[in-house]
Amino acid sequence: MKRTDLALALLFAACLGGCEMLGGGTYHTCAEHCKTELDPDACIEACGTCAGQCVNPVPEGFDGPALLWVGRTTDEPQCPNSAPSTVYVGYETPDFPFVCDPCRCSEPTCALPDGLRTAASLRCDGIELSRHDARNIQGGTCVVPSEALASDRKALLLGAPEMTPCEPSVEPPPVPRIVSRxxxxGKACSGILPEDTCMAPKRCVPVDDRPLDHAFSQCIMHLGAGEATCPPDYPEDVVLYDGMVDDRHCSPCECGPPTGGECSLTLLSFQDEACSALLATDTTSGMDPACLAPVPGMKPKSMKAVWHVNDPGHCEPSGGELRGGITLTGATTFCCQTRPDKRPGENE
Known part of the structure; x- marks a missing residue:
């Protein structure tokens, strides 16, 4: 992005050439203009005619004129030979695509309960006496319970499994994909002219000498801030910008609770140490634990827990939505004789 103040650029060019700033342009005398030509006399004779356009003085609050082109950035032309110096570059339409990646959720799981408990009664509503590590009996492994756990007078409780929450996806994360262009x-160009040859108070300024597909328009630049009212000589307004503030972003990805699933375990006790002679069995249901009531005189010799239903369901993702927007900054208004992006014969 490049922006050179039009007034300063023109003044700088005038000083370099020993020229005079006269209203709407910078000028040499014919003698100065032609001293480097191969045929100075012929040049001076031709110099008496305005090779550009005679224009009225620039209204107060404006600077120029300059030749302005506006179009697709990829089609930006060189300045015309008649006005070779670039004095302003600005922008009209941003092309910064911003897309949020879709949010995804990991799969929930059926989590094993935290422990196997014993109760001080024949029923599972008795007072809990102790908690034991249940990891070694879960997953269908046959184990021989410890003396503290196995009894023919105490009920056994296995807590209900839970569904683990889902995690929002991080590959790919919800980040923007931006093409920075x-x-x-728009591009404004200016040049140095021979001495003024127009009837006062008009001045001679360069005109576009490029093909129509790279046409420049005669424009003046508004020097103040805010909106400008274009004068009758330059009725078409064109607003260009120095840059932008882009605060677009994606909302964070989140996952809802697991739904549509079920997790339940079956607890089994056996009369032998090989988990073959079934003694008692019960299955967790919803949030209710599995309860094995004791069989008097029949101490469990082995036990195991197996999944009855292992279907944790799924989680609904949310987020990853576009927020914010683009604010264009550094507005500059040009007033033009015709719109630079319109060619003769084109429809409005």
Missing amino acids: WYRS
Whole structure:
């Protein structure tokens, strides 16, 4: 992005050439203009005619004129030979695609309960006496219970499994995909002319000598801030910008609770140490634990827990939505004789 103040650029060019700033342009005398030509006399004779356009003085609050082009950034032309110096570059339409990646959720799981408990009664509503590590009996492994756990007078409780929450996806994360360029831009060009040959108070300024597909328009630049009212000589307004503030972002990804599933375990006790002679069995249901009531005189010799239903369901993702927007900054208004992005014969 480049922006050179039009007034300063023109003044700088005038000082370099020993020229004079006269209203709407910078001028040499014919003698100065032609002293480097191969045929100075012929040049001076031709110099008496305005090779550009005679224009009225620039209204107060404006600077120029300059030749302005506006179009697709990829089509930006060189300045015309008649006005070879670039004095302003700005932008009209941003082309920064911003897309949020879709949010995804990991799969929930059926989590094993935290422990196997014993109760001080024949029923599972008795007072809990102790908690034992249940990891070694879960997953269908046959184990021989410890003396503290196995009894023919105490009930056994296995807590209900839970569904673990889902985690939002991080590959790929919800980040923008941005192409850093402007779709349309503008370019103003100026040049140094021979001495003024127009009837006062008009001045001679360069005109576009490029083909129509790279046409420049005669424009003046508004020097103040805010909106400008274009004068009758330059009725078409064109607003260009120095840059932008882009605060677009994606909302964070989140996952809802697991739904549509079921997790339940079956607890089994056996009369032998090989988990073959079944003694008692019960299955967790919802949030209710599995309860094995004791069989008097029949101490469990082995036990195991197996999944009855292992279907944790799924989680609904949310987030990953576009927030914020683009604010264009550094507005500059040009007033033009015709719109730079319109060619003769084109429809409005």
